[in-house]
Amino acid sequence: MRWIPIAAIALAGCVAAPAIIPDTYYVREGMVHAINPPTEAIWNLQVEAMDDYGNFDPALMTQARWDALDAASAQLLSASQDMAAAGSYASHDPAGNLGDAPEGTDLAAIEARLKANPQSYNAFAVALANHAQQLSAAVDARDPEWITRMANDLQPVCKACHDVFWYPEEYR
Ligand code: HEC
Numbered sequence: 001m002r003w004i005p006i007a008a009i010a011l012a013g014c015v016a017a018p019a020i021i022p023d024t025y026y027v028r029e030g031m032v033h034a035i036n037p038p039t040e041a042i043w044n045l046q047v048e049a050m051d052d053y054g055n056f057d058p059a060l061m062t063q064a065r066w067d068a069l070d071a072a073s074a075q076l077l078s079a080s081q082d083m084a085a086a087g088s089y090a091s092h093d094p095a096g097n098l099g100d101a102p103e104g105t106d107l108a109a110i111e112a113r114l115k116a117n118p119q120s121y122n123a124f125a126v127a128l129a130n131h132a133q134q135l136s137a138a139v140d141a142r143d144p145e146w147i148t149r150m151a152n153d154l155q156p157v158c159k160a161c162h163d164v165f166w167y168p169e170e171y172r
Contacts (some may be wrong), residue, residue: 025090027076027090028091030083038079041071045068045072046151055144058142058144077135089122119148121161125161127157127160151161
């Protein structure tokens with residue numbers, strides 16, 4: 001019966017080892033693959049379904065557009081909740097293949113800020129998740145005025161974090 005404890009130790013090793021790494025959120029990959037695509041879809045839909053005053057016009061919302069808005073708002077909600085739930089943050093996946101970051105991006109400086117202020121980063125991530133929750137609720141409610149407000153107020157929530165963690169040099 002000596003094999004039982006050995007097997008148990010091997011299994012425990014398998015379960016415990018990956019728990020540390022998957023909890024790290026790779027910001028650049030998260031932005032490019034998870035956060036940005038549904039946001040662009042929402043902003044594009046807003047342009048397509050806008051009245052003369054820049055408000056969401058339900059008369060311009062076809063079933064296909066509602067389906068797309070449902071999907072994009074749900075996707076943004078789950079993507080931002082994933083980011084908010086992470087235990088630690090890194091600027092990018094060292095094994096990633098996204099190529100060059102946008103001009104002016106200093107990945108090493110971003111990494112240093114993330115390591116110095118993880119709670120602050122997390123607070124911005126929670127703010128985005130809360131905003132995405134409201135946007136999703138507005139879409140579920142089919143409330144054009146609420147959807148307009150949440151879609152218009154989304155960009156400042158992105159910018160608030162970018163100002164601090166991406167391009168703070170501009171504000172010194
Ligand atoms: C909690 C902080 C935070 C929030 C909120 C946030 N971002 Fe970012 N974002 C970053 C950081 C940090 C970078 C630079 C990281 C990098 O590219 O390594 C970045 C980079 C990006 C990039 C460039 C990615 C690249 O390298 O090509 C895009 C696009 C982007 N964000 C879109 C968005 C949008 C859209 C939102 C809002 C819906 C948003 N972000 C909200 C932190 C945030």
